[in-house]
Amino acid sequence: MMQQPGPGGAMLPPQQQQPPQQYQQPPYMMMMQPPPMAHTQPPPQHMWVQHQAHQASITPPPQQQGQGQPPASADEVRTLWIGDLQYWMDENYIASCFAHTGEVASVKVIRNKQTSQIEGYGFIEFTSNGAAERILQTYNGTPMPNGEQNFRLNWASFSGGDKRDDSPDFTVFVGDLAADVTDFMLQETFRAHFPSVKGAKVVIDRLTGRTKGYGFVRFGDEGEQIRAMTDMNGAFCSTRPMRVGPASNKKAVVGQQYPKGCQEALSSKGLELISAELVTF
DNA sequence: TTTGAGCGA
Numbered sequence: 001m002m003q004q005p006g007p008g009g010a011m012l013p014p015q016q017q018q019p020p021q022q023y024q025q026p027p028y029m030m031m032m033q034p035p036p037m038a039h040t041q042p043p044p045q046h047m048w049v050q051h052q053a054h055q056a057s058i059t060p061p062p063q064q065q066g067q068g069q070p071p072a073s074a075d076e077v078r079t080l081w082i083g084d085l086q087y088w089m090d091e092n093y094i095a096s097c098f099a100h101t102g103e104v105a106s107v108k109v110i111r112n113k114q115t116s117q118i119e120g121y122g123f124i125e126f127t128s129n130g131a132a133e134r135i136l137q138t139y140n141g142t143p144m145p146n147g148e149q150n151f152r153l154n155w156a157s158f159s160g161g162d163k164r165d166d167s168p169d170f171t172v173f174v175g176d177l178a179a180d181v182t183d184f185m186l187q188e189t190f191r192a193h194f195p196s197v198k199g200a201k202v203v204i205d206r207l208t209g210r211t212k213g214y215g216f217v218r219f220g221d222e223g224e225q226i227r228a229m230t231d232m233n234g235a236f237c238s239t240r241p242m243r244v245g246p247a248s249n250k251k252a253v254v255g256q257q258y259p260k261g262c263q264e265a266l267s268s269k270g271l272e273l274i275s276a277e278l279v280t281f
Numbered sequence: 282t283t284t285g286a287g288c289g290a
Contacts, residue, residue, distance in 0.1 A: 083288090122289085157289090212285090214285090216285065248284050
């Protein structure tokens with residue numbers, strides 16, 4: 001029947017209490033004061049460039065890179081994509097989040113060409129593939145230092161580990177979410193009843209960093225998706241009953257477009273990487 | 282707030 005949060009509390013987000021206590025002390029505090037609501041004005045453009053200076057030349061010439069840098073296996077993938085960035089989360093902030101690892105090679109936040117506003121995503125290059133993977137596993141889905149939202153990390157596009165599930169995803173929409181519901185919480189709430197749950201996503205408002213009160217749960221099995229829509233409707237996640245319904249496909253599921261030229265690279269070397277299910281959603 | 286967010290020179 002319906003799930004209640006009541007006694008026993010079977011669904012407890014272990015994620016909430018395992019913040020890797022590494023990132024709570026580093027001295028990023030001095031620079032992470034969000035500007036007082038910079039409406040739409042581009043911040044001074046000189047601020048986000050200099051952090052690269054002390055990083056020992058981060059512009060690896062495409063061919064000859066074996067000079068001062070540890071040549072991380074040439075074609076090793078070591079760049080992560082980071083999303084859900086707020087307008088004030090610049091290179092300095094992101095770099096500071098991982099500074100203690102000592103493995104950040106460079107950070108780049110994508111900005112709008114005209115407005116210079118942060119587009120909401122960026123790239124973090126690490127010193128090795130292993131470092132990148134470690135950070136991905138450790139931090140993805142955990143709270144960011146500002147405490148308002150979670151890291152959303154993934155392998156940089158088409159570089160190997162990004163999602164490319166051949167299997168179709170069966171998604172349900174979940175509304176009426178309480179403000180404290182996280183991806184993980186939502187996922188586990190459903191997974192407790194439906195083992196085919198692949199992942200869940202609580203939609204975050206980029207301007208506020210807070211949940212929009214709805215999200216999505218993906219199933220591997222269509223039957224479970226269907227059943228979840230009735231079984232889980234009204235079930236509790238955190239403090240409120242959820243509203244579960246069909247999800248409108250955000251886009252054509254199949255036939256993603258890859259940059260031309262990447263096709264053969266993918267088929268030749270990307271396959272084993274895909275099998276590992278590193279993708280959270 | 283109720284149908285996402287997504288790859289750079």
